[in-house]
Amino acid sequence: MGMRMFSFFSARRLPGWIAILPQEGAVTLAHVVREVNSRPEVRRLESFAVEKGEANPLQRLRVARGLKSCACTTLMADGDYNVTPLDAPPVPPDERREALRWALKEMVSYPVDSACVDVLDIPNAGLPPGRQAGVLVVSAAEAAVRARVAAFEAAKITLSAVDIPELAQRNVAALLEDDNRGLVFLRVDERGMMLTLTFHGELIAVRRGEMSTLQLNGGSDEMRARVRERLVLELQRSLDNFDRQYGHIPVSKVVLACYPQADKLLAELAANSYVPVHEMDLSSVIDFPALPELNDTQFQARNLLAIGAALRLEEAVA
Numbered sequence: 001m002g003m004r005m006f007s008f009f010s011a012r013r014l015p016g017w018i019a020i021l022p023q024e025g026a027v028t029l030a031h032v033v034r035e036v037n038s039r040p041e042v043r044r045l046e047s048f049a050v051e052k053g054e055a056n057p058l059q060r061l062r063v064a065r066g067l068k069s070c071a072c073t074t075l076m077a078d079g080d081y082n083v084t085p086l087d088a089p090p091v092p093p094d095e096r097r098e099a100l101r102w103a104l105k106e107m108v109s110y111p112v113d114s115a116c117v118d119v120l121d122i123p124n125a126g127l128p129p130g131r132q133a134g135v136l137v138v139s140a141a142e143a144a145v146r147a148r149v150a151a152f153e154a155a156k157i158t159l160s161a162v163d164i165p166e167l168a169q170r171n172v173a174a175l176l177e178d179d180n181r182g183l184v185f186l187r188v189d190e191r192g193m194m195l196t197l198t199f200h201g202e203l204i205a206v207r208r209g210e211m212s213t214l215q216l217n218g219g220s221d222e223m224r225a226r227v228r229e230r231l232v233l234e235l236q237r238s239l240d241n242f243d244r245q246y247g248h249i250p251v252s253k254v255v256l257a258c259y260p261q262a263d264k265l266l267a268e269l270a271a272n273s274y275v276p277v278h279e280m281d282l283s284s285v286i287d288f289p290a291l292p293e294l295n296d297t298q299f300q301a302r303n304l305l306a307i308g309a310a311l312r313l314e315e316a317v318a
Contacts, residue, residue: 016043017160018070019168019309020058022151025050027057028303029065032286032310040175040311042288045303058155071160075309076148078191081140081164082108083206088121088133100137110141123202136203138164161312166206168308169194173255174201175285175311181252184242184275186235187304188258188265190214193231197242199249207238216262228265232272239275255280259301282307 016033031044046065050057061067084107089099101117108115117139124133145162152159173185173196182199193211197204211234215227235254242251254273256266257280270277281297286307288294300307 014070016071017310017312018044018067018072019306020061020067020072020074020152020157021306021309022050022058022074027061028306029061030303030306030310031070032307034311034313040286042286042291042294042307042310045288045291045294045306047303056151056155058151058157062155062157067157072152072157073161073163073309073312074148074152074159075168075305076140076144076162076164078165080144080148081138083164083166084108084137084139085122085205086135086137088135100135101139104137104139108139108141110143112139114142116140116142116145120203122204123200136206161314163309163312165194165305166196166203168305168311169196170198170201170203170308171311171313172280172282172304172308173198175282176255176280177201178252180250182242182246182249184235184239184251184254185280186254186256186269187301188213188216188231188256188262189301190260193234195234195238197238197246197249197251199246204246204249205242207234209234213258213260213262216258216265217260228262228268231265232269235269235273239273251275253278257301257304259298259304261298261301280304 016031018029018031021028026047026049028047030042032040032042034040048061084104086100086103089096091099097117097119100119101112105112117137120136120138122134122136148162149159169185169187173183177183177198182197185196187194190213193209195207211227211231216224254275254277256269256277258265266277266279279297280300282300283295293299
């Protein structure tokens with residue numbers, strides 16, 4: 001799914017996408033090629049430490065990795081954008097984005113007239129009669145998008161698109177879906193948790209929470225137990241909620257990606273869920289002949305968003 005409002009198309013070159021994610025103290029780079037009728041291939045996956053006092057580590061990266069000939073993308077940072085579920089407005093397709101822009105007016109804290117806005121359709125096949133089709137509206141203040149792009153522009157790296165973590169996670173979940181079944185994907189890392197429901201490769205719903213692997217692995221036994229309990233409860237509530245709202249989507253499994261690993265979390269979630277829970281393993285759906293370290297599911301989980309961002313389906317056009 002291309003984020004049209006976040007797209008800055010330029011001349012075209014190497015196949016696939018390179019995702020570049022600046023995170024605390026490091027920059028991660030993933031290059032993924034998706035060709036018709038073949039499995040996606042991760043051709044490159046690297047993490048670079050940011051040197052102390054380095055003004056723009058992306059500059060070093062551009063020179064070292066020859067990024068001029070690639071379609072590059074990055075992700076908006078948490079808190080710099082909104083994903084809002086709304087009813088699809090009863091207007092012609094070409095007026096839809098503007099109608100939804102004004103529907104957001106009371107819901108976001110930035111001016112909607114200059115905001116970047118895009119619309120993700122929620123598949124409505126099998127919806128009960130009388131139920132209105134829904135959409136997910138992705139929006140960000142123009143200043144937030146400009147700020148995200150600024151470091152890349154300063155490093156002379158041309159971005160072909162900017163995405164959001166929900167869509168990077170959706171791209172991975174879509175590969176793991178069973179035919180005609182929904183998939184719940186639970187990602188927990190040091191910053192928090194994100195739970196998504198996907199169906200036919202599309203994002204249906206998102207839930208976020210504060211529970212993080214720092215909390216799951218730190219503090220007292222009692223505090224850790226409390227966080228686990230909240231996570232188990234969040235999964236149960238989400239499954240119930242999805243069942244109520246999207247009863248026409250049969251969910252076949254929950255996939256967990258947890259980094260760093262939390263001891264026995266998978267078993268605990270599985271014991272308390274009526275839907276089977278599996279650890280994410282990308283080796284069944286993605287090739288990485290040059291990167292044997294990706295056979296390690298912890299290494300996969302650590303790099304999930306970079307791989308997901310580079311799994312974009314949309315071509316960068318000239």
